[in-house]
Amino acid sequence: MPNTTAAASPRGFDLTSTAFLIVAFLTGIAGALQTPTLSLFLTNEVHVRPAMVGFFFTGSxxxxxxxSQFLAGRSDxxxxxxxxxxFCCLLGVFAxxxxxxxxxxxxxxxxxxxLSSFGSTANPQMFALAREHADKTGREAVMFSSILRAQVSLAWVIGPPLAYALAMGFGFTVMYLSAAVAFVVCGAMVWMFLPSMRKTPAATARHLEAPRTNRRDALLLFIICTLMWGTNxxxxxxxxxxxxNELHLPEKLAGMMMGTAAGLEIPTMLIAGYYAKRFGKRFLMRIAVVAGLFFYIGMLTVHTPALLLAMQALNAIYIGILAGIGMLYFxxxxPGQAGAATTLxxxxxxxxxxxxxxxxxxxxxxxxxxAVFWIALAMCVFTSVGLLRIKDV
Structure with a gap:
């Protein structure tokens, strides 16, 4: 009887792990179909000025x-x-x-x-559930999370070029309806295949005391990651x-650049996940910032399609390490606050x-x-200073 149980357990875990991979990909696709073209959508379809485009991103x-903060505290x-x-996937469909x-x-x-804020919160909640599942089943959390992040990057390899193709070829209505379908399939996969893990109030209350000694470093890491994502x-x-508008290059090049960077992020994330224990998360984040500095210097000086595409290797190192290691750092x-840490x-x-x-x-x-890329470069410089003061874990 024990042998049967032991044999069945890996099969169930493999099915669950596969479901996590698919859900990570679908949540990534839902975002990758919407975000890359949003500035063009607001400019060409809603007909607003550049300042109003920026205000829209700020308000959103x-x-x-x-x-997300409301849902994070409640979920933990x-x-x-x-x-x-x-529930988040359903509201994402309505958005x-x-x-x-x-x-x-x-x-x-x-x-x-x-509505879309609920939809986008499905992604961090999925990662929080994956961390809890990995801890419960004894799976190595760093590599499992890195593989899941790679799935999101894979979605961003496909998503931006597909988004531009749908928007330019069939219109933004078709593009957004495609994102709605991704949310529908994602919600169905979650409902059928992901594990249920109900919270026990006593256990949660005990764990919430743990991170107090790391509050300063968590705040500093928040600032560092904010600056890095701000440049992106x-x-x-x-x-x-x-x-x-300024380089007068084809519209599809923008989608190709985003897709190329996302494709290169996948091996970057996996390599970073593999070496995280050996070199430490802070060291890898420093490598990312150096790559970011060179990337934004390149954006200020390079204006030919081939070189713009080649520079996506630097962008991939910058964002790939941030996306793969940043969440694990938090x-x-x-400890004991997977939902709050992931949402933070x-x-x-x-x-x-x-x-x-x-x-x-x-x-x-x-x-x-x-001129915007000068701002991004300055933010990279401030990030490098912050990384000198944070402790390694």
């Missing part, structure tokens, strides 16, 4: 932080994280439907973004308009959007799209 980030204290992920047919700036900002947000907001600094990390991307949205539109309108 603020709403996203409020929603009570309920079943699996049911929450399904995509609204963006597909509505062209009112303020309706999209306040109603559409509110500046790049995503600004780059398509820079490529098209989880190690905040995810909110660094949203605060990054706030900073980028506030700066990108205004700088582009006053000076140029090219």
């Amino acid at each position: 980030a603020i709403i996203g932080i409020l929603v 204290r009570q309920g079943d994280r699996k049911h929450l992920i399904v 995509c439907i609204l963006f597909a047919w509505n062209r009112s700036y303020f309706v999209l900002l306040f109603v559409g973004v509110f 947000s500046l790049y995503i907001i600004n780059m398509p308009l820079f490529i098209i 989880q190690d600094l905040m 990390y995810t909110n660094t991307t949203r605060v990054g959007w706030i900073i980028a949205g506030s700066l990108a539109g205004v700088v582009a309108e006053i000076w140029s799209y090219h």
